[in-house]
Amino acid sequence: MALEEAFEALEPATLPSRLGGLKVLTEKLGEPSGWQVREVGDGNLNLVFIVEGGGSAMIVKQALPYVRLVGEGWPLPLKRSFFEYNALIRQAARAPGSVPEVFHFDEAQAIIVQEFLTPHIILRRALIEGENLPKIGPDLGLFMARTLFRGSDLSMKAVARKKDMALFSENDALCDITESLVFTDPYYDADMNSHTTPELDGVVARLRADRDLKVAAQDMKLAFVTRAETMLHGDLHTGSIMVTADETRVIDPEFAFYGPMAFDVGMLLANFWMSYFSQRGHEQEGSRDAMRAFLLDTISTTWAVFRDEFARLWREERTGILYQRSLYEDQGDSLGAEQALDAFLHALFEDMLGFAGVEIHRRILGLAHNADFETIADRAQKARSETAALEFGRHIAVNRRHISSLDALERLAMRLEEESAR
Ligand code: SR1
Ligand code: MG
Numbered sequence: 343m344a345l346e347e348a349f350e351a352l353e354p355a356t357l358p359s360r361l362g363g364l365k366v367l368t369e370k371l372g373e374p375s376g377w378q379v380r381e382v383g384d385g386n387l388n389l390v391f392i393v394e395g396g397g398s399a400m401i402v403k404q405a406l407p408y409v410r411l412v413g414e415g416w417p418l419p420l421k422r423s424f425f426e427y428n429a430l431i432r433q434a435a436r437a438p439g440s441v442p443e444v445f446h447f448d449e450a451q452a453i454i455v456q457e458f459l460t461p462h463i464i465l466r467r468a469l470i471e472g473e474n475l476p477k478i479g480p481d482l483g484l485f486m487a488r489t490l491f492r493g494s495d496l497s498m499k500a501v502a503r504k505k506d507m508a509l510f511s512e513n514d515a516l517c518d519i520t521e522s523l524v525f526t527d528p529y530y531d532a533d534m535n536s537h538t539t540p541e542l543d544g545v546v547a548r549l550r551a552d553r554d555l556k557v558a559a560q561d562m563k564l565a566f567v568t569r570a571e572t573m574l575h576g577d578l579h580t581g582s583i584m585v586t587a588d589e590t591r592v593i594d595p596e597f598a599f600y601g602p603m604a605f606d607v608g609m610l611l612a613n614f615w616m617s618y619f620s621q622r623g624h625e626q627e628g629s630r631d632a633m634r635a636f637l638l639d640t641i642s643t644t645w646a647v648f649r650d651e652f653a654r655l656w657r658e659e660r661t662g663i664l665y666q667r668s669l670y671e672d673q674g675d676s677l678g679a680e681q682a683l684d685a686f687l688h689a690l691f692e693d694m695l696g697f698a699g700v701e702i703h704r705r706i707l708g709l710a711h712n713a714d715f716e717t718i719a720d721r722a723q724k725a726r727s728e729t730a731a732l733e734f735g736r737h738i739a740v741n742r743r744h745i746s747s748l749d750a751l752e753r754l755a756m757r758l759e760e761e762s763a764r
Pocket of ligand 2: 385386577582594
């Protein structure tokens with residue numbers, strides 16, 4: 343029987359009777375008759391319930407057999423919940439403390455019962471509100487280095503990794519979403535696209551006629567589709583991260599699959615850059631100069647921490663079949679291993695820029711926009727901020743092979759952002 347046949351969507355009223363027999367819940371939340379249940383999902387795909395009881399709370403997340411953002415006309419396999427569960431337990435092992443704890447998984451009902459993170463809020467919301475969160479750069483740099491390195495052939499045993507890659511290869515429906523929505527649809531007049539119109543019509547027409555840009559986007563799509571380097575989070579934007587001033591947790595890895603390392607890094611930095619370009623539209627209560635400086639600093643810190651931790655793991659945990667120690671350190675050639683590391687990180691940096699550029703474009707031109715821009719009330723400012731981000735995205739995607747550091751990009755971002763104020 344297909345998962346979908348046995349499936350029944352939870353409702354606040356039915357959740358206590360349906361899950362009340364689970365010891366893992368009643369031990370924490372007490373008798374189901376005393377539970378309070380709220381549906382709080384605001385993402386594009388799933389139901390999310392907060393279940394409170396006995397002075398405690400848990401999250402019950404349930405996949406729906408369709409895309410919530412669009413409706414039942416766009417079916418989506420429930421099995422994504424299986425991939426999310428499997429990704430969460432791998433990320434917990436590879437980067438301890440970085441993801442919510444999982445208490446229970448029900449594959450047939452596509453339910454994951456997990457830790458209720460409180461008083462955490464979604465990072466995207468915190469950035470829109472102008473919160474300065476100095477830990478996010480270091481925490482997310484570490485998270486990416488550890489999960490991406492430890493899920494790859496640099497670290498894992500080859501057989502285990504191949505089996506794991508086969509397991510996640512079935513997450514094809516979620517990959518298909520990314521393949522279309524991120525890499526293709528923004529660059530033509532696809533049905534579900536939208537953009538701020540008529541203000542952006544000119545720049546959109548220019549981007550869609552830009553051969554170099556379309557080649558760059560397809561180069562990145564080729565990498566996404568063919569380069570199964572590591573288990574990715576697969577959707578690492580600021581809506582997939584929960585924060586307090588002291589803690590950062592990464593949630594929602596339902597798009598997990600084996601793909602190119604730089605995809606997660608590029609998607610995350612793109613979302614920081616979009617936050618940067620959107621700040622001008624959120625200045626009702628005063629200048630966001632400090633927030634802009636914080637975001638640029640967060641981008642360079644995230645990359646620097648990622649690079650340094652990746653380098654540490656390369657030196658200390660390179661136990662896989664790639665760049666084996668037998669070729670380098672065991673022959674007294676540590677410098678050779680460093681040379682290989684430099685080349686590896688250089689290529690990863692270029693790919694990161696390519697993925698970041700297309701992620702910026704798809705959030706402004708495609709189906710799934712982000713609140714950073716969408717909540718800007720002044721429409722003219724919104725269009726100017728989006729235009730600046732689009733130009734920046736085009737530059738980093740097309741010229742990625744000629745950009746050697748984030749410093750040069752800071753100057754470009756600042757200039758484009760300042761122009762968006764007029
Ligand atoms: C139809 S799903 C749209 C987007 O939401 C998810 O969070 C992913 O980013 C996806 O591309
Ligand atoms: Mg999500």
